[in-house]
Amino acid sequence: MKAFVTGAAGFIGSNVVDRLLEQGHSVTGIDNLSSGHPKFLEGARTSPRFRFIKADLMSKKTLERIVPRETNWVFHFAANADVRHGLKHPYRDLEQNTLATFNLLEAMRKLRVRNIVFSSTGSIYGESTMFPTPEDAPFPIQTSLYGASKLAAEGLISAYVEGFQFKALIFRFVSILGERYSHGHVFDFMKLLKRNPKVLPVLGNGKQTKSYLYIQDCVDAIFRAIKSRWPKPIQIINLGTHEHVTVNESIDVICEELGVAPRRRYAGGDRGWIGDSPFIFLDCRKMLRTGWKPRVNIRDAVRRTVNYLQSNPWLLSARN
Amino acid sequence: MKAFVTGAAGFIGSNVVDRLLEQGHSVTGIDNLSSGHPKFLEGARTSPRFRFIKADLMSKKTLERIVPRETNWVFHFAANADVRHGLKHPYRDLEQNTLATFNLLEAMRKLRVRNIVFSSTGSIYGESTMFPTPEDAPFPIQTSLYGASKLAAEGLISAYVEGFQFKALIFRFVSILGERYSHGHVFDFMKLLKRNPKVLPVLGNGKQTKSYLYIQDCVDAIFRAIKSRWPKPIQIINLGTHEHVTVNESIDVICEELGVAPRRRYAGGDRGWIGDSPFIFLDCRKMLRTGWKPRVNIRDAVRRTVNYLQSNPWLLSARN
Numbered sequence: 268m269k270a271f272v273t274g275a276a277g278f279i280g281s282n283v284v285d286r287l288l289e290q291g292h293s294v295t296g297i298d299n300l301s302s303g304h305p306k307f308l309e310g311a312r313t314s315p316r317f318r319f320i321k322a323d324l325m326s327k328k329t330l331e332r333i334v335p336r337e338t339n340w341v342f343h344f345a346a347n348a349d350v351r352h353g354l355k356h357p358y359r360d361l362e363q364n365t366l367a368t369f370n371l372l373e374a375m376r377k378l379r380v381r382n383i384v385f386s387s388t389g390s391i392y393g394e395s396t397m398f399p400t401p402e403d404a405p406f407p408i409q410t411s412l413y414g415a416s417k418l419a420a421e422g423l424i425s426a427y428v429e430g431f432q433f434k435a436l437i438f439r440f441v442s443i444l445g446e447r448y449s450h451g452h453v454f455d456f457m458k459l460l461k462r463n464p465k466v467l468p469v470l471g472n473g474k475q476t477k478s479y480l481y482i483q484d485c486v487d488a489i490f491r492a493i494k495s496r497w498p499k500p501i502q503i504i505n506l507g508t509h510e511h512v513t514v515n516e517s518i519d520v521i522c523e524e525l526g527v528a529p530r531r532r533y534a535g536g537d538r539g540w541i542g543d544s545p546f547i548f549l550d551c552r553k554m555l556r557t558g559w560k561p562r563v564n565i566r567d568a569v570r571r572t573v574n575y576l577q578s579n580p581w582l583l584s585a586r587n
Numbered sequence: 588m589k590a591f592v593t594g595a596a597g598f599i600g601s602n603v604v605d606r607l608l609e610q611g612h613s614v615t616g617i618d619n620l621s622s623g624h625p626k627f628l629e630g631a632r633t634s635p636r637f638r639f640i641k642a643d644l645m646s647k648k649t650l651e652r653i654v655p656r657e658t659n660w661v662f663h664f665a666a667n668a669d670v671r672h673g674l675k676h677p678y679r680d681l682e683q684n685t686l687a688t689f690n691l692l693e694a695m696r697k698l699r700v701r702n703i704v705f706s707s708t709g710s711i712y713g714e715s716t717m718f719p720t721p722e723d724a725p726f727p728i729q730t731s732l733y734g735a736s737k738l739a740a741e742g743l744i745s746a747y748v749e750g751f752q753f754k755a756l757i758f759r760f761v762s763i764l765g766e767r768y769s770h771g772h773v774f775d776f777m778k779l780l781k782r783n784p785k786v787l788p789v790l791g792n793g794k795q796t797k798s799y800l801y802i803q804d805c806v807d808a809i810f811r812a813i814k815s816r817w818p819k820p821i822q823i824i825n826l827g828t829h830e831h832v833t834v835n836e837s838i839d840v841i842c843e844e845l846g847v848a849p850r851r852r853y854a855g856g857d858r859g860w861i862g863d864s865p866f867i868f869l870d871c872r873k874m875l876r877t878g879w880k881p882r883v884n885i886r887d888a889v890r891r892t893v894n895y896l897q898s899n900p901w902l903l904s905a906r907n
Contacts (some may be wrong), residue, residue: 303728357696362688365739369681376677403725408821410749419685422735425713429730430674435834438602499727541750551626 276303324367339351353412360416368420390414399550411542441507445482468541481563594665596623644687648821673732686784688740731862761827765802790859801883
């Protein structure tokens with residue numbers, strides 16, 4: 268297939284690029300390198316079937332020029348993934364998650380490219396009242412600008428499916444862990460422990476409970492879903508595991524791997540920050556019915572993430 | 588109170604302005620007059636407590652200058668309400684419903700104005716599987732750019748309530764009928780019948796079934812909700828009646844009022860247009876529990892609308 272990947276130099280994007288190339292596909296990847304790392308594409312760049320373009324989704328004209336005609340699937344992973352600091356710059360999520368998606372959809376429409384994979388998020392369930400949370404949970408109320416901006420993007424994509432005969436697979440991810448992970452709680456804790464291995468500041472009370480998924484399991488699921496038959500041209504699919512861990516349990520694994528035993532200093536409260544969901548746990552039966560199954564459990568995924576970051580210390584010291 | 592009304596020269600906005608002035612409040616109304624009618628504000632303009640400013644929500648700088656400090660409630664009714672033609676200009680809904688709302692929220696945040704009433708829509712339930720549809724119906728999939736843009740605006744408002752201590756009443760309206768109605772199926776049918784009273788083209792099969800609400804009942808509900816005590820600073824409230832009618836039944840009433848008996852020429856299909864919901868019927872128990880009750884039934888609301896448009900023929904010939 269001919270694939271077009273946005274956020275190609277990011278955590279999930281670059282792993283999808285590698286998988287596409289492994290499978291023999293042709294890939295055009297774009298990234299504005301605002302949070303992506305060119306290093307993640309070092310392997311991909313050795314393939315003659317890969318083309319990288321530094322470009323920003325906010326430029327419509329550029330997009331219309333660079334999305335190859337005859338593209339079979341667009342993988343849209345470019346996003347502002349900084350969930351926590353949304354309130355500091357309220358326009359950023361709207362711009363980078365909603366408007367960027369609109370620009371991409373418009374370029375696709377003009378070029379008659381109609382299949383899209385989109386990385387949405389379990390954050391759009393806000394503070395769900397149903398656990399595990401299924402895709403058709405009670406209509407939630409948004410609690411973060413990040414969730415709101417991803418929901419808005421989902422809505423746009425859905426309307427393009429209905430109105431312009433697009434086909435879409437929208438994945439609502441839990442947090443992803445593993446190789447090339449470069450953002451999130453494991454990252455933050457490792458950075459803090461590097462500075463001071465004796466005291467670890469923890470947002471909230473450490474009891475926030477979340478589900479995580481290992482990157483290769485995530486990529487497996489995406490490709491399995493593309494190959495599956497679905498009754499409708501739009502599918503919204505939760506992607507996580509049937510496990511969850513507390514922040515404290517995550518810290519246990521991280522500290523064990525690093526061989527440190529810091530005192531934990533809790534900020535208090537049952538949320539890490541305003542708009543944080545104290546419990547994220549998705550019902551993934553829809554995806555499981557395709558035959559997909561995650562192979563790495565959460566603790567091992569945390570371990571792999573720690574080991575990856577230890578072998579790639581440049582990431583921990585990168586601007587972020 | 589000090590009120591700020593967007594879309595003040597529109598159907599719902601101008602009726603809310605009048606009610607606010609009747610109750611003795613001070614009102615600043617803005618409208619870009621792209622679809623609003625200055626005539627709707629003729630009464631309001633005679634009040635010394637009313638100030639009208641022609642302004643567009645897309646200008647952030649203007650907004651920050653004109654929203655009065657100490658505003659108690661912002662009534663945000665400005666919108667692109669052209670549900671049917673969203674696919675002809677995909678950016679319009681996003682701009683006028685989502686981005687305009689963002690600009691307004693940002694101006695409010697900067698000016699420390701924090702209470703907002705927002706007109707959302709039953710269209711965001713897409714093709715619901717639950718009737719009557721409650722506010723916490725299963726998480727719907729969007730079918731129109733209009734619905735998607737209003738859902739995005741709801742999400743933004745909700746995130747501002749969580750993140751910036753706003754207070755919001757979000758109303759998901761059915762279609763509203765009555766005095767100053769200037770857009771929608773009664774309007775379209777009357778225009779068509781004026782041109783040719785013998786043949787009436789009907790979109791779909793005429794069996795699309797919708798609920799409607801009379802404008803004064805709608806305004807009553809908004810003010811009742813403002814005065815009610817709610818357990819949370821964000822409330823999403825369906826607003827409609829416990830009745831519904833088919834397009835054919837609506838046509839019966841219109842023709843009866845006009846004294847015509849056209850042959851109906853159906854376009855066919857169970858939807859009026861792509862993204863049209865063949866059945867809209869909202870569960871309004873949440874609003875009913877405040878003690879509010881609609882006083883005018885749908886058939887009478889259609890009649891009043893026909894009579895209003897007959898007495899205001901300038902509206903039917905206005906550009907639209």
